Amino acid sequence: KQWYQRRVRGNWREGREIVFCRYPFLLTASVKARLLTIDANHQMNEILRKIAFEQFVSRGNISLNPYMELKVRRSHLLQDTLRQIQLYENYPHVLKKPLKVIFEGEEGYDAGGVQKEFFLLLMRELLSPDYGMFTVDPESRFIWFSTFGFENEANYRLIGVLCGLAIYNSTIVDINFPPALYKKLLHMPI
Numbered sequence: 001k002q003w004y005q006r007r008v009r010g011n012w013r014e015g016r017e018i019v020f021c022r023y024p025f026l027l028t029a030s031v032k033a034r035l036l037t038i039d040a041n042h043q044m045n046e047i048l049r050k051i052a053f054e055q056f057v058s059r060g061n062i063s064l065n066p067y068m069e070l071k072v073r074r075s076h077l078l079q080d081t082l083r084q085i086q087l088y089e090n091y092p093h094v095l096k097k098p099l100k101v102i103f104e105g106e107e108g109y110d111a112g113g114v115q116k117e118f119f120l121l122l123m124r125e126l127l128s129p130d131y132g133m134f135t136v137d138p139e140s141r142f143i144w145f146s147t148f149g150f151e152n153e154a155n156y157r158l159i160g161v162l163c164g165l166a167i168y169n170s171t172i173v174d175i176n177f178p179p180a181l182y183k184k185l186l187h188m189p190i
Contacts, residue, residue: 037170047096067100099169119166123173142178
């Protein structure tokens with residue numbers, strides 16, 4: 001881990017890419033996942049250190065919440081989440097903090113289980129054809145953008161932010177998009 005942090009910091013400061021990323025066949029999927037987790041943890045620590053320093057310099061003390069807290073109601077999970085994420089988008093450093101999910105009216109410590117349940121329920125609701133933003137192909141079971149949705153572009157962006165939050169916080173979400181979408185995101189020919 002220490003070698004990785006020294007190597008990555010040096011390469012980022014010098015504006016170079018990390019060499020092993022150019023050769024994806026060198027690492028197994030589990031090693032890549034572990035590296036992404038280490039990198040996310042490193043970024044989380046760096047943003048906390050930066051915020052603490054800025055608070056100390058500006059106010060002489062540190063009153064820092066180390067988490068990005070989402071307080072949501074189960075009955076309004078999607079609306080509460082999208083509203084709070086939209087607020088946090090104005091403060092991108094908050095999105096880099098570790099996520100802590102609090103279900104309103106419930107006691108519980110989020111050691112990862114609450115967060116996993118949150119993303120499971122959220123994605124199930126968000127990707128449901130009943131919500132109208134996505135549709136499921138009955139034959140392939142792939143999820144695609146609905147042609148009948150009346151949602152605006154900002155909601156799709158927020159969905160992307162939520163997917164990024166799940167990955168950033170090392171939570172696996174089941175999103176069955178077709179390979180063509182991933183190729184499009186990677187600017188590969190379809």
